[in-house]
Structure formats: C-alpha cells, structure tokens
Amino acid sequence: MGKIISIYGLPGTGKGTQAELLAKKYGLYHFGMGNKLRAEIEADTELGKKIKIIVENGLLVPDEAIRAVLQNITKQAQETGVIFDGFPRMLPQAKILDEILAEANLELDFFILLKISAAEAKKRINKRLEKENRGDDQDDTVINNRIAVFHQESVPLIAYYRAKGKLIEIDGEKNIAEVFAEIDKYLKA
Ligand code: AMP
Numbered sequence: 001m002g003k004i005i006s007i008y009g010l011p012g013t014g015k016g017t018q019a020e021l022l023a024k025k026y027g028l029y030h031f032g033m034g035n036k037l038r039a040e041i042e043a044d045t046e047l048g049k050k051i052k053i054i055v056e057n058g059l060l061v062p063d064e065a066i067r068a069v070l071q072n073i074t075k076q077a078q079e080t081g082v083i084f085d086g087f088p089r090m091l092p093q094a095k096i097l098d099e100i101l102a103e104a105n106l107e108l109d110f111f112i113l114l115k116i117s118a119a120e121a122k123k124r125i126n127k128r129l130e131k132e133n134r135g136d137d138q139d140d141t142v143i144n145n146r147i148a149v150f151h152q153e154s155v156p157l158i159a160y161y162r163a164k165g166k167l168i169e170i171d172g173e174k175n176i177a178e179v180f181a182e183i184d185k186y187l188k189a
Helices: 015-026 033-042 046-056 063-069 073-079 091-103 118-132 140-163 176-188
Strands: 004-009 029-032 082-085 110-115 167-171
Touching (some): 015 082, 029 033
16 A cells, blocks of 8 residues: 655645655655645636635635545545655644544554754745746745745644654755655655
C-alpha cells in the first residue's frame, strides 16, 4: 500500500514542488490543499464564494471547508497513498486527519517539515510570482499574514507529530534535487 505523508513549511518553501516529485516517484496522489481551495474559488462554487476573501487575505479557511474538500480522500489513500501538501496546517486539522484516516484503519506515516527562513520564503514567493501570478503572492501584507499564521500554528502542530515519532525535519534551503534526495532517504528506508 502507498504511504500517507504530509509536507509542511512556510509559504514558498517548495512544498508543492517536492510533493509533485514524491507523487511521481511513488505513485502517490498529490493532494494540494491550497490548489484545491484555489480551484473552488476559480470555479466560483458555493464553497469558493465562502472562502475567497479568506484566502485572498492569507488567512486559514474554516474546518468546514477543509472537510468538504477532503471528501473521498480515504478511498484514494487506500488505493495509491497520498502526499498532502499544505494540510494539516494547524493542530485541530491534524486531529481531523487522524479521525478521517482512522475510519479506514489508516494512519499518517510521516509529517515532513521543510525548514527555511522567513527571508528565504519571501524571496521564493517573489520568484514564484513571476511564473504563477497567484493573487496571494502579490501583496506584502498578505504574504506577512501567511508567514504570521505559520508562526502561530506551527509550534503545537510540530510538537504533536514529534511526540508521535512521525516528524521528519529537512533543511529546505538547499536546491530542489538536494531537498528531494534528503526526503527520499526516509521514504526508501
Ligand atoms: P498554499 O497554496 O498552500 O500556499 O495555500 C494558499 C492559501 O490557501 C492559504 O494561505 C490559506 O488561505 C488556504 N489554505 C491552504 N491550506 C489550508 C489549510 N490546510 N487550512 C486552511 N486554509 C488553507
């Protein structure tokens, strides 16, 4: 059975890039929470309408929206394994994930923390802006909000996974291939 992994870090850390590489190498389903939420907003669904302003301001959307986009994920987790990118992002979400997975007798294998400085995060967000033109990458106040949210939520979340022995800490400041090789060591083991 495929692994169930989550990758976490400051905005701009490279979570999405590493998640894609892991998905490709191990045949995992790439569940990008930010991507799913942006797709809802772009499609102007009922859910998208409710979360638009929140995402545009760099704040976290409520659990109800998170649960809605997680529907059917256990089936996917059973079939292929999943790499979650940007989820869980706060302790209550970690508990939601545990609960959803436990219903199918599954559990998270690893919680990968990609560590970079806030200064490097801002540099990378600016670089991404040239390529992707994401609304929430454009405004300094929004970027600072996202960084502040990370600093607020990360301590209990990281402590939770450390206590469970599931935390993997990776230096995210290296280049894409080096970071991937570091992560891969744990997955191969
Ligand atoms: P990302 O693409 O991971 O940078 O996420 C972009 C934005 O989507 C975040 O700033 C939040 O507004 C929202 N978002 C993404 N993941 C979550 C999550 N797990 N919980 C709440 N909001 C989220």
